[in-house]
Ligand SMILES: [Zn+2]
């Protein structure tokens with residue numbers, strides 16, 4: 001279930017979706033293929049080559065720059081390794097299994113603001129998935145619509161998959 005957000009000024013609706021649905025396995029393979037082929041940069045490619053058992057978190061979040069208020073949706077691409085006792089498990093793991101005692105985070109992917117280059121954008125979880133994922137409250141966050149109005153959460157929700 002996904003919440004609907006709306007611009008206070010022009011009423012434009014925004015639905016932020018984590019991207020995890022029935023097509024997850026296919027999507028995951030696509031992303032990993034892309035990383036392996038070097039399409040997502042040398043660093044991620046090398047990371048996967050060095051750690052073939054590693055797992056990427058491909059859930060989508062909103063990355064928000066507190067400096068210039070620009071924001072965009074992107075995949076987390078944080079990288080996890082299974083702990084030794086779980087090394088034989090499959091490498092296709094849903095994001096909600098990652099924050100567990102079975103996996104440890106080895107590399108947090110850095111999301112740089114595309115507008116001002118601020119290296120520390122804030123990751124907003126607006127469509128949480130799994131028991132460890134908590135929705136970020138927008139209070140204190142100045143999320144803006146392209147018209148300049150403020151984006152707020154509405155009471156409405158929709159189902160997507
Ligand atoms: Zn607007």
Ligand SMILES: [Zn+2]
Pocket residue numbers: 065066067068069070113114115116117118
């Ligand atoms: Zn910025």
